[in-house]
Amino acid sequence: MTVATINAGRLQRRLEDFARIGATAAGGVNRQALSREDRAARRLLAELALARGFHVFQDAMANLFIRREGREDDAPPLLIGSHLDSQPTGGRYDGALGTLSAFEILEALEDAGMQTERSVEVVAWTNEEGSRFAPGVMGSMAFAGAADPAAWRSLADSKGASFADELAETLAALPEATARALGTPVSGYIELHIEQGPSLEKEKLAIGVVTGVQGTRWLQVTITGEAGHAGTTALSYRRDPMVAAVGVLHALQASVMPSDIDARLTVGRIATVPGSVNAIPRAVTFSLDIRHPSAARLQEIDAQVRAICGEQCAAQGCSVEIATAFDMPPGVFSPAMVEVVQEAALRLSLSSKRMVSGAFHDALFVSRVAPTAMIFVPCRDGISHNETEYVEPASVENGARLLLEATIAAANGPPPV
């Protein structure tokens, strides 16, 4: 047995091979969930797996598993992987990097003839993106028992294609895969992914050791005042919802993010009614996207929003309605599994920082059923969900080396919990 090492050239070739499946003119991919392109990618991965003697499984959600047996073949396996589906104008690394790096780990272990205690399985989760069929992280959500797939049977995409039909066709297209129950026990999960943000690149760090996924809450705020003529109505006669809205947003912008480095508050959308240039609006609506890795802080920020809205609206003689449009609690990863990744990075002398993921990942739901960690690598300018998404070959290699080191640590000895 030799020391297992990543074959960086092979991994780059895999990335290029898969980037051809659903390739767009601008250099990205359109390989949406349960499409012909998605099926082609699954087929290619399954064939590569079978060629190496790995076993291929799929569950009722078409989550794809590639298993390399360990010594204790009855023990729950260590899962590594990500997703293969993409945005309509997606990049070639989002999901594919983690999945193909995970497959490279299996090949590296096989090349070295290294047997692990626990089996290691590569997973490609179904429909992480949620762009063709909502919601996203669908396969991992069902795996974790957080949603009943029956609820999705009647879904159709924007062209009317049936989710149920596409899922059936996807399952049927891989007869080589052994059927497996949905939600089998696993000993842990490690997912490699691009950061989809700019911080690792700007801070010149090789690795993000991800400690969890921040919670997200979307609020829809409607402030109602009194419409009026922009020319004839003096200030003292106005009940202007725009003044109240600006007061709210100014206060929130001055306090929420500046006082808390982990908080995110974004106004993505705002509009007035009636929206005439010469009319004091009757109402203003805006969205607030609030994020925090701490559920308690998320709730505090929500309460702060409501309190500030109350004050500002009272001052302007306006009323306010606040609706919660979306609410996803934070996911905290297993400290023991996070430590596996951290220590592996230290052993490999890869510069790193601990960080929270700003975006959702399959790991969010898997962390509810198994000790989980994530590894981030930098992507150029933090750009993702964009055909120009790019990861330096050195970052690809760093991520894969770390995933290998962490996999060996997590698949041997007492399982991190």
Next chain:
Amino acid sequence: MTVATINAGRLQRRLEDFARIGATAAGGVNRQALSREDRAARRLLAELALARGFHVFQDAMANLFIRREGREDDAPPLLIGSHLDSQPTGGRYDGALGTLSAFEILEALEDAGMQTERSVEVVAWTNEEGSRFAPGVMGSMAFAGAADPAAWRSLADSKGASFADELAETLAALPEATARALGTPVSGYIELHIEQGPSLEKEKLAIGVVTGVQGTRWLQVTITGEAGHAGTTALSYRRDPMVAAVGVLHALQASVMPSDIDARLTVGRIATVPGSVNAIPRAVTFSLDIRHPSAARLQEIDAQVRAICGEQCAAQGCSVEIATAFDMPPGVFSPAMVEVVQEAALRLSLSSKRMVSGAFHDALFVSRVAPTAMIFVPCRDGISHNETEYVEPASVENGARLLLEATIAAANGPPPV
């Protein structure tokens, strides 16, 4: 000769008669410029005029004039009046009050057998509203030589009806009217109108002595930053145009109107691009409706907007573009003519205040060619451009009495300049 007095009952009946022309179910009027209803109203007024022995004229823009001869029939006449056209869902007083009150003045003078030095003419200006054919205040604009009517020949309304055809049909529908050149000299102009704002009613004043029409400038502001992911992008990496926009609006809202009782600043419309809840916007656009009776102050506010935009955008790493979408300079009425109205109000013991008109009126353009003043009366809740527009009979009577008193003063003795 007896003292001329208003016949309040007759004026109320005239208002009701004209409110039937284009009456809507909700109690307002749809009597748009150069429509069949507009022609019917012109016909009715002309017939009432001819029945009293007044002369009827119309110019090439179908501005309608009803003349009661004075002693010096060669001298330029005093003009009183307003407009008869309405909004699509307009009120029964906007324009009609001023025109029919002016006609009541002619009838009151005739009833009393009072001869004035200068002739007095009632005018009904064409297309004040500008809702069917833009721009508004069209007839008075052409009368004042501020626009060439040839530019409007190719206009069509939203149903494709031709402005030129409708104008020709309107002129042809009143063969009793003598043709007159466009823009004949007049010695002065007094227009009675509803306030279209809430201040007289709230301050319990009978009369607004209008000193001018405020200037209006519409700015379209576009602030461009950098789009980003609401979850993954920390504050220090953001160039958020919403933060810049809120900074601008907060500063403007805190200073412009609070520091200057004559200023108006309104944000009627705002939007983000791309407008996704979970995206830091790439750009924000908003409108600013700025008004001031002083051209110099209007320019200062414009400069203040640009300066604040520059500062806030620099602070947020954003760029800004400001376009002037509309620019109407203030109109200042002749102090001597304003004084005629003021002194008349004092003689009649009508409570009043000097004020600037927040909305455009025909008087704005006529003031460029003749000494002009306006009289405002309160309308309920300040509501106008609305079928529920309402003026108390007492206010109707006050306005007409004042218009009579001011007309007698302005049509006799040295003309106010």
